[in-house]
Amino acid sequence: xxxxxxxxxxxxxxxxxxxxxxxxxxxxxxxxxxxxxxxxxxxxxxxxxxxxxxxxxxxxxxxxxxxxxxxxxxxxxxxxxxxxxxxxxxxxxxxxxxxxxxxxxxxxxxxxxxxxxxxxxxxxxxxxxxxxxxxxxxxxxxxxxxxxxxxxxxxxxxxxxxxxxxxxxxxxxxxxxxxxxxxxxxxxxxxxxxxxxxxxxxxxxxxxxxxxxxxxxxxxxxxxxxxxxxxxxxxxxxxxxxxxxxxxxxxxxxxxxxxxxxxxxxxxxxxxxxxxxxxxxxxxxxxxxxxxxxxxxxxxxxxxxxxxxxxxxxxxxxxxxxxxxxxxxxxxxxxxxxxxxxxxxxxxxxxxxxxxxxxxxxxx
Numbered sequence: 088x089x090x091x092x093x094x095x096x097x098x099x100x101x102x103x104x105x106x107x108x109x110x111x112x113x114x115x116x117x118x119x120x121x122x123x124x125x126x127x128x129x130x131x132x133x134x135x136x137x138x139x140x141x142x143x144x145x146x147x148x149x150x151x152x153x154x155x156x157x158x159x160x161x162x163x164x165x166x167x168x169x170x171x172x173x174x175x176x177x178x179x180x181x182x183x184x185x186x187x188x189x190x191x192x193x194x195x196x197x198x199x200x201x202x203x204x205x206x207x208x209x210x211x212x213x214x215x216x217x218x219x220x221x222x223x224x225x226x227x228x229x230x231x232x233x234x235x236x237x238x239x240x241x242x243x244x245x246x247x248x249x250x251x252x253x254x255x256x257x258x259x260x261x262x263x264x265x266x267x268x269x270x271x272x273x274x275x276x277x278x279x280x281x282x283x284x285x286x287x288x289x290x291x292x293x294x295x296x297x298x299x300x301x302x303x304x305x306x307x308x309x310x311x312x313x314x315x316x317x318x319x320x321x322x323x324x325x326x327x328x329x330x331x332x333x334x335x336x337x338x339x340x341x342x343x344x345x346x347x348x349x350x351x352x353x354x355x356x357x358x359x360x361x362x363x364x365x366x367x368x369x370x371x372x373x374x375x376x377x378x379x380x381x382x383x384x385x386x387x388x389x390x391x392x393x394x395x396x397x398x399x400x401x402x403x404x405x406x407x408x409x410x411x412x413x414x415x416x417x418x419x420x421x422x423x424x425x426x427x428x429x430x431x432x433x434x435x436x437x438x439x440x441x442x443x444x445x446x447x448x449x450x451x
Contacts, residue, residue, distance in 0.1 A: 113171030134401025244301030356420030
C-alpha cells in the first residue's frame with residue numbers, strides 16, 4: 088500500500104495573515120490621521136486666516152505650527168500608506184508561494200487514488216450542484232466569468248485618465264505657466280490664465296479618483312478569476328466523487344463562509360472607490376471651480392476671514408487629505424478580497440487531498 092501523507096500546513100499560511108493585518112493597520116491609520124488631524128488643520132489654517140496673516144506668521148506662532156504639521160506629516164504619511172499596500176502584496180505573494188507544494192502533494196494523492204477508483208468504479212452518479220445563493224451573491228457569482236471584460240474596462244479607464252492628463256491637463260498647465268507670475272496672478276476672471284487654472288484644479292479633483300476606479304476594477308477582476316478557479320475546483324471534486332461507489336464516496340463539505348466574505352469585501356472596495364469618484368466629481372463641479380474662477384492677486388489673496396472665498400478655500404485645501412486615504416481604504420478591501428479568495432483555493436486543494444486519502448485508506 089502506497090503511503091502519501093496529507094498536505095502539511097506550509098509556513099506561509101501561518102504568516103500571510105500578519106502582513107494582511109499590518110496592511111489594514113497602516114492604511115487605516117493613514118486615513119484616520121488624514122481625516123481627523125490633517126484635514127481639520129488645513130481647514131483651520133486656510134479657512135480662518137487671510138493670506139497676509141499666514142505669510143506674516145512668526146516663529147513659534149500657532150499658524151506656523153499648523154503649517155509645519157501640514158508640510159511635514161504627508162512626507163511620511165503617504166509612504167506609510169504604500170507600506171500598507173506593500174504588506175498586503177507580500178501576504179498575497181506568500182499565499183501564492185504555498186500553492187506549488189500543495190499541488191505536488193495533490194498530484195501524488197491522485198496518482199494513487201485513480202487506480203483504486205477505476206478498479207472499484209460503479210455506475211457514475213449524477214454530479215450534484217450547489218444551491219443557487221440569494222442576492223446579492225447570485226449576481227456576484229453570475230458576473231465572475233466576466234472577469235476578462237472587467238479587467239479590460241479597468242485598463243480602459245486608466246488609459247482614459249492618461250489621455251485626459253496628456254490632452255487636457257498638460258496643455259492647461261502649459262497655458263497657465265506661459266507668462267510671469269505677476270501676470271498669471273493678476274489675470275482677471277474670463278482670462279485664459281484663470282480658465283486654465285480652473286481646468287487644472289477641477290481635473291485634479293476627479294481624475295485621480297477616476298483612475299483608482301480603473302485600478303479597482305483590475306483588482307476586482309483578479310478576485311473574480313480566483314473565485315472562478317475555486318468554483319471549478321469544487322465542481323471537479325463533485326465530478327471525481329461521482330465515479331466513486333456510494334458507500335465509499337467522500338462527503339463534500341459545504342461552501343465555506345469565507346467565500347461570501349471575499350465577495351462582499353470586493354464589492355465594498357469597488358463601492359468605496361466609486362463613492363470617492365462621486366465626491367471628486369461633486370467637488371470638481373462645485374466648490375473647486377467656484378473658488379479658482381477668480382483673480383488670484385485681485386480677489387483670492389485679499390480674501391478676509393469669514394468671507395465665502397476663505398470658506399471655499401478651507402474645503403479646497405483639505406479634501407485631498409482625507410479623500411486620497413479613503414481611496415486606499417477601498418484598495419485595502421480589494422486586497423482583502425484577493426487574500427481571502429486565495430485562502431479558499433488553498434483550503435479546497437488541501438481538503439480534497441485529505442478526502443481522497445481517506446477514501447484510499449477505506450478502499451484499501
